[in-house]
Amino acid sequence: MKATREAFGNHLPLMGDKYDNIVALDADLGKATKIASFKESHPDRFFQIGIAEANMIGISSGLSEYGYKVFLASFGSFITGRYDIIRCSLAYSNRPVIIVGTHVGMAIGKDGVTQMGLEDVSIMRALPNMKILNPASYSEAIKVIEYLCETKLDSPHYLRLGRQPVEDVEMPFEFGKGQIVKDGNVLSPNITLFSTGCILGDVIEASKLIENNTSHSVRVVNISTLKPIDRDMIIKCAKETKYLFTIEDHSIVGGLGSAVSEVLTDEYPKKITRIGLNDIFPESAPPVDLYEKYGLSAGQIAKKVLSEHPPHNRF
Amino acid sequence: MKINPNVLRKKVIDMVRDKQSGHIGGAFSMAELTCVLYEDYDIGGKDKLILSKGHAVPIIYAVLHELGQITDEELDLFREIDSPLQGHPDKERLPLLDATTGSLGQGLSIAIGHSLGKNLRDEKGTVFCVLGDGELQEGQVWESLMYYPKTKLKNLICIVDWNKGQNDGYSKDVTIMYDNLRERISSFGWRTKIIDGHDMEVIRDNLDFEKDFSHLAGDKPLCLILDTIKGKGVSFMEHPDWHCKVPTDEEYEIAMKELGV
Numbered sequence: 171m172k173a174t175r176e177a178f179g180n181h182l183p184l185m186g187d188k189y190d191n192i193v194a195l196d197a198d199l200g201k202a203t204k205i206a207s208f209k210e211s212h213p214d215r216f217f218q219i220g221i222a223e224a225n226m227i228g229i230s231s232g233l234s235e236y237g238y239k240v241f242l243a244s245f246g247s248f249i250t251g252r253y254d255i256i257r258c259s260l261a262y263s264n265r266p267v268i269i270v271g272t273h274v275g276m277a278i279g280k281d282g283v284t285q286m287g288l289e290d291v292s293i294m295r296a297l298p299n300m301k302i303l304n305p306a307s308y309s310e311a312i313k314v315i316e317y318l319c320e321t322k323l324d325s326p327h328y329l330r331l332g333r334q335p336v337e338d339v340e341m342p343f344e345f346g347k348g349q350i351v352k353d354g355n356v357l358s359p360n361i362t363l364f365s366t367g368c369i370l371g372d373v374i375e376a377s378k379l380i381e382n383n384t385s386h387s388v389r390v391v392n393i394s395t396l397k398p399i400d401r402d403m404i405i406k407c408a409k410e411t412k413y414l415f416t417i418e419d420h421s422i423v424g425g426l427g428s429a430v431s432e433v434l435t436d437e438y439p440k441k442i443t444r445i446g447l448n449d450i451f452p453e454s455a456p457p458v459d460l461y462e463k464y465g466l467s468a469g470q471i472a473k474k475v476l477s478e479h480p481p482h483n484r485f
Numbered sequence: 486m487k488i489n490p491n492v493l494r495k496k497v498i499d500m501v502r503d504k505q506s507g508h509i510g511g512a513f514s515m516a517e518l519t520c521v522l523y524e525d526y527d528i529g530g531k532d533k534l535i536l537s538k539g540h541a542v543p544i545i546y547a548v549l550h551e552l553g554q555i556t557d558e559e560l561d562l563f564r565e566i567d568s569p570l571q572g573h574p575d576k577e578r579l580p581l582l583d584a585t586t587g588s589l590g591q592g593l594s595i596a597i598g599h600s601l602g603k604n605l606r607d608e609k610g611t612v613f614c615v616l617g618d619g620e621l622q623e624g625q626v627w628e629s630l631m632y633y634p635k636t637k638l639k640n641l642i643c644i645v646d647w648n649k650g651q652n653d654g655y656s657k658d659v660t661i662m663y664d665n666l667r668e669r670i671s672s673f674g675w676r677t678k679i680i681d682g683h684d685m686e687v688i689r690d691n692l693d694f695e696k697d698f699s700h701l702a703g704d705k706p707l708c709l710i711l712d713t714i715k716g717k718g719v720s721f722m723e724h725p726d727w728h729c730k731v732p733t734d735e736e737y738e739i740a741m742k743e744l745g746v
Contacts, residue, residue, distance in 0.1 A: 193605075215605070217601065219632060220628075220631070220632060222625075222629075222631070222632060224590075224591075224594065224624070224628055225594045225597070225625060225628035225629045226594075227594070228592075228593070228594020228595045228597070228598060228625065228629065229594050229595070229597050229598040229601065229632075230598060231584075231594070231598055232535075232584070232594070232595040232596060232598020232599040232601070233598040233599075233601055233605075234598070235583075235598070235599060235602060236599075236602030236603065236605065236608070237606075238605070254588050255588075255591055255594075255625065257588070258585065258586070258591055259585075259591050259595055262577075262585055263576065263584070263585040264577055
């Protein structure tokens, strides 16, 4: 069990060894976001900006004009809260900067709503030029970080990372592609669960609960690139499976659920059920209790799926 | 090349009148500064101009036109469809510019990024950031004023165009900040000086480190507060009302006459 933010903290310094154009900016959350590890390995390319996220965003814009690949990190809620600065200084300016937002979702638990990134995807998704990556596991996060460091980027990217340790699901990563991480049991799948980010383990568990107790067969698709989203994968699943669900530890307004709905509306109209925060602010509590209360535990996800489609509907 | 600030002002009035939109007041207050920067420095080359008060961009289009870097045809496209000359500076569409700005308060942070980038790359050149005085009401400006002195770098010069006016009226009616503006910025770690922003020689001398500041350079970055008049150059435009007002035909004739040249 390892957190995706740990992947960032462990791997960015190694990428910094390999690429001398990587620069890291911190806004006094280096230990939490894990960007502080870059200070130890590359102090000359690390800048402590202080608790001034707007200034940090602007500085990243200017620095990127000199061939630097700038990673700036804060909590997802705080950094995307500086929307207009991101909009003008990075998105409209089209600067190839990587905005890292950690501590996303209810899964941070006890610190409560102010620290939870719950609408960050919605906000960033609205911005032209912005790309969004939301890896599900430690090893996928490593691959995403390598991609961001190795690729010549032509626009800003928002990288969303979780605080909580999660099961390390191994899967390939290709930018812009969804991955089928589990494809039904003996029967061909009749349900697709689209998942994004660190909730993937719970979604896989939910799929097994459903299969173990019913005649449903469940496909699980990990969508780590939220923008641009894998339209082909969504259409394929809409054609191949009868029932579609999205699951995200994020608001269903503007997040994965909205993104998948938009593709379906455009290309293959079909009912979809969006599971996530239903336009509400949750509260501070142990994560396990939050997931249970707000419907994101494996048991609650399975229950929701079965309440919509009882097993006798299969044939 | 010598540039006459009133020639730039006339071009600005022509642009704004032609397109029936644009910001005259804040462009006029920085006409002399614009001339000095483009006469003395390699703006767009090794020197950078981050126009944080992006609405004043007509004065930049005017100087680029005067220098032959943009054509008559391009100038005619100001605020038109498919144009590199956007209402506010757009570096993607007009690479002659050094930053995309227009949402106030953001330029000094971008300029600091340039300063850090130049330092890391060991590149020569100076980064100039021009802010409006009204813009100082944005919190991000103070984040960046607070941050930069710690870097000990001095390849960035912060310039405040203190023209006393903003969209809704006189800046002094909005906050008490302007009563002791110099002290406020100085207290954030800058060596700050108020100078006549309409005297090109004064601006020139004060931008020249070697000439005027070597004895007190120390570790502090330089912030020049340009004492200016919004709408400077045309008598009736020297009022906050001319933040983004378009002249009538009659006003246009008087203005062009007053600007002479």
